[in-house]
Amino acid sequence: MSFSGFTEGSQSHMDRRRFLKLSGAGVAGVFLLTAVGAGDVLAQAPSALEREFEKAAKEHEVPVEILLATGYVNTRWEMPPPEASEYEESEPGLGSPDGRGVYGIMALTENPRSDFLGEAARLTRASREVLKTERAANIAGGAAVLGRIVGEDKPAGLNGWYGALAEYGGGAVYADQVFETLGTGASSTTSEGERVTLKPQTDVRTPERRFALAAGEYPGSxxxxxxxxxxxxxxxxxxxxxxxxxxxxxxxxxxxxxxxxxxxxxxxxxxxxxxxxxxxxxxxxxxxxxxxxxxxxxxxxxxxxxxxxxxxxxxxxxxxxxxxxxxxxxxxxxxxxxxxxxxxxxxxxxxxxxxxxxxxxxxxxxxxxxxxxxxxxxxxxxxxxxxxGTATTTAHPVTPAPTTKPVASPTYSTVVGNGTAGRFFASGDWKLGNFNSQRYGADFRYATPKAVSDLATFKISVPATGQYDVFAWWPAHSSYNPAAPIQISTTTGVRTLKLNQRISGGRWVYLGAFTLGKGDGGYIRMSRWTASAGPIFADAVRIARR
Missing domain, CATH: 3.40.80.10 (Peptidoglycan recognition protein-like)
Known part of the structure; x- marks a missing residue:
């Protein structure tokens, strides 16, 4: 039995086991924007899938680029059958990670915790079964839900859709991936053999990118x-x-x-x-x-x-x-x-x-x-x-790899706290406090968010140009800022990250490895310039060379 894909308004159906065992068989779809030059949009005759995205975007007042990036992140613009990730109830201790109940290009959810499929059915008057199996209906359903989340006052640009995408996909990490796709663009040859391209959207930004900067145990995660x-x-x-x-x-x-x-x-x-x-x-x-x-x-x-x-x-x-x-x-x-x-x-x-x-x-x-x-x-x-480091099939008898960065006994390590004389500088708007026991040392500095250039600066000393692990320490609370900007001066310019100071308090949080220049002129700074609510804390930073 071959599985050649879906046609508009008609979907093939197979059981889940057959679908999961397929190796490279098509599961639907064609796509869209093929740009010829700057400013060219839809330079060739629209495909059926292209028309479906455009129609849904127009009807529900959602930018077509938002819909395309969402569909690419979800399924690479393919239309999997319902059995691909049909909901499976899990029990504590067991688990069924892939059976979470998401359907179609737009990953409409239907499970005990989220029913965007049902909401799409109410908004579009299409049945649940149609939304699960018919491509155009699924795209329209996703657009309808996104439009409802935003409300009647639609954002003027793509950046205003970040919060809606976070709600739609279950969190900021999902919105980050969609926005990354908008920024880089995407292209793919669908299972029907059509080349699909989404042009990069150069004006998009991710306001909550790297919303949680706690490092995983595996280096770089x-x-x-x-x-x-x-x-x-x-x-x-x-x-x-x-x-x-x-x-x-x-x-x-x-x-x-x-x-x-x-x-x-x-x-x-x-x-x-x-x-x-x-x-x-x-x-x-x-x-x-x-x-x-x-x-x-x-x-x-x-x-x-x-x-x-x-x-x-x-x-x-x-x-x-x-x-x-x-x-x-x-x-x-x-x-x-x-x-x-x-x-x-x-x-x-x-x-x-x-x-x-x-x-x-x-x-x-x-x-x-x-x-x-x-x-x-x-x-x-x-x-x-x-x-x-072995070509054998036996266990490799070596010292266990480190669980966190950096490795033990770094060749150089230094800490600068908010009380380090001659190394910390901040305006009077950065208040002194000690009311959170997760602080590093006796106290910390904190300030309210504001669109001003008012930086709390940790001045760092670097013995030799090279790659250093950078850490930050802050007290955490659910009311603190989830996207506190931190700036790190490197040999290639200033790197800005966002710290979620609602979590990971009272410990060194690994921010990454950066190439720092030799001398006493380097710095790590906390900024107040963020749209997110909640106080921002400047407590302590650390650099270490392996």
Whole structure:
């Protein structure tokens, strides 16, 4: 049986297992803006899909670029059948991360926590079934929901849609990915063989980009915490034999996966998620804790789960070399850290987890087939062994890799606090306080947000030009600023990040590795210039060279 895709107004239907086992078969769609030169829009005759996006955008007063970027993030402009990520109820300790109930190009949700599918049905008068299966209806439904979220007073430009996208996709991490797509543009050849291009939108900005800058345990990863409902607090190194890494495919986007794990009551999570385009790694669950990802409690207790952005049915589009290599480096790090043998008995797919109710049958609690036949295990394991520095299939007996940045005993480390004489400077509008016990030292400085150039400056001394790990310390509270700007002077210019000072208080938070210039003229500054509400804190910074 071949599966050639969908035509407008008519959708093929297959069961979920058949869809998940497909390897590169098409699941729908065509697309859109093919730019010939600056200012050219729709330079060729519109396709059916193009007309559907344009019609939905006009009818619901949502910029077509917003709809296109959203659709690209969700499915790369393909129309998966409902079975691809149909809702599956999870139980504490088990988990079904890919069964979260999102449908179509616009990822309309239908689960106990979110029913944008039902809202789209009310707004467009299309049935739920039609919204799940018919492309044009699905696009119109997503546009209707986005338009409703914004309200009658539509934003004048694309930047005003950030908050609506965050609500639509379950959090700022989703809005970040859509806005990143708007800024970089996107192109893809659909399963119907049509080249689709979204031109870069040069005027977009992400007001909440890097909204949570807490570092993950794996170097270079970002931590977007799963909700406490969705994992088990543990100390597994002393309780269970951690001897497996389990590979999953998310059946959805990177940001949608992280947002799903951060939602209360889904009872599903994986420790890490890897992005398709560039291999970016997000962490949801601390390695010592039990993620609910395998559908088998015994396996969950003994494993670390890694999700991968994309769909099992479309490996050529989603399983990029960048994702394979990034995931392989992560797996090598985990195997070395926990002394897990690097072989296929210990690095396994979700499809190799036995059903707890029938241990003789494989496929998890609902016959999961991910990562699917399109996952190249030969390539992946070769990359894992290369990253681990061994060509054998045995465990690599080395000292465990560090859990946080930097490594122990840095060659140079210095701290500048708000009370360091001759090293901290701020105006009188930065008030002195000590009312939060998470402070570094005796006190801290804080100020209200305001669109003025009023910087609290930490002056840093750098012994030699090179790459340094940079950390910040602040007290945290739910009323503090979620996007406090911090500026770091580097050899290539000033880097500005956003700190979520509602979380991660009372500890050193890793901001990244930056190339700093030799001398006494470098600085790290806190700014008041942010649109987000809540006081901004300037407490202490640290740099360290490995």
């Amino acid at each position: 970002e931590f977007v915490a799963a909700h406490p409902d969705n994992y088990g607090v543990s100390s597994r190194e002393s309780t269970y034999n951690m001897d497996k890494v389990i590979v999953h495919v998310a059946q959805g986007s990177y940001s949608g996966t992280l947002s799903h794990f951060a939602t209360a009551g889904v009872y599903a999570s994986a420790h890490y998620t890897v992005r398709s385009a560039d291999g970016k790694v997000g962490q949801s669950v601390r390695e010592k804790d039990v993620g609910y990802h395998a559908g088998n409690l015994a396996y969950n207790r003994a494993s670390i789960g890694i999700e991968h952005e994309g769909f099992v049915s479309d490996p050529n589009r989603w399983f990029t070399d960048a994702m394979y290599r990034s995931s392989a480096r992560l797996t090598a790090y985990l195997c070395k850290k926990y002394d897990i043998p690097i072989d296929r008995a210990h690095v396994i797919g979700h499809n190799e987890v036995p059903d707890p109710d029938d241990p003789g049958r494989y496929g998890g609690i609902d016959n999961h087939t991910d990562p699917g036949g399109g996952w190249n295990w030969t390539k992946y394991m070769t990359y894992v062994r290369e990253a681990a």
